[in-house]
Amino acid sequence: MSASLDRRRLVAGLAGFGLAGPAAAGPLVPTPGQTEGPFYPVTIPADHDHDLMRVEGAAARAMGTVLHLEGRVVDRWGRPVREALVEIWQCDAHGVYRHPRAPLQEMADPGFQGYGRTLPGPDGVYRFRTIRPVPYPGRTPHIHVAVVVPGTGRLVSQLYVEGEPLNERDPLFRAIRDPAARERVLMRLEDGSAIEPEALATRVDLVLDL
Numbered sequence: 001m002s003a004s005l006d007r008r009r010l011v012a013g014l015a016g017f018g019l020a021g022p023a024a025a026g027p028l029v030p031t032p033g034q035t036e037g038p039f040y041p042v043t044i045p046a047d048h049d050h051d052l053m054r055v056e057g058a059a060a061r062a063m064g065t066v067l068h069l070e071g072r073v074v075d076r077w078g079r080p081v082r083e084a085l086v087e088i089w090q091c092d093a094h095g096v097y098r099h100p101r102a103p104l105q106e107m108a109d110p111g112f113q114g115y116g117r118t119l120p121g122p123d124g125v126y127r128f129r130t131i132r133p134v135p136y137p138g139r140t141p142h143i144h145v146a147v148v149v150p151g152t153g154r155l156v157s158q159l160y161v162e163g164e165p166l167n168e169r170d171p172l173f174r175a176i177r178d179p180a181a182r183e184r185v186l187m188r189l190e191d192g193s194a195i196e197p198e199a200l201a202t203r204v205d206l207v208l209d210l
């Protein structure tokens, strides 16, 4: 057994006694990698900021429930990874991706940006304003995410809604067998009305295997 595994077990044991708070954190379980899927943008759209609810020049904001997604990009020791670029992409409220090969393009919501990117602050915190993901045929609701760290690599994963009944039938979600790894990709949706009326909010840390 490796030293780091030993330590992980020790920390897990301590957690049971309430002794392992954030200050005593051991190695964190990394965010599991997932397939990129077929709908990563072919070309990055002109408007690719962190606010997917508004497209520059569009008459209306996106349809759907606003979700404020934020968290930290950290290494396995919880240290912020400042040089990371965080990207997300997802389908609109009708289940349509902004992608030339995605079905039902004629139904696409012109107000939804579909893709956004951001650089975390010095504390590693990233933020997006987007929609609560919706299902489309064959998939449970999810948000695609990628974290690029120059010289290190690219983590590609997907974020899911905690408690969503479709998760248990979704082959990609089910492929993450380790409960601790599953926990990394689950979004616990909470009332976000303190940020914006009728919005949801969630925090997901992206843990790089560094």
Ligand SMILES: [Fe+2]
Pocket: 037, 139, 142, 144
């Ligand atoms: Fe997808």
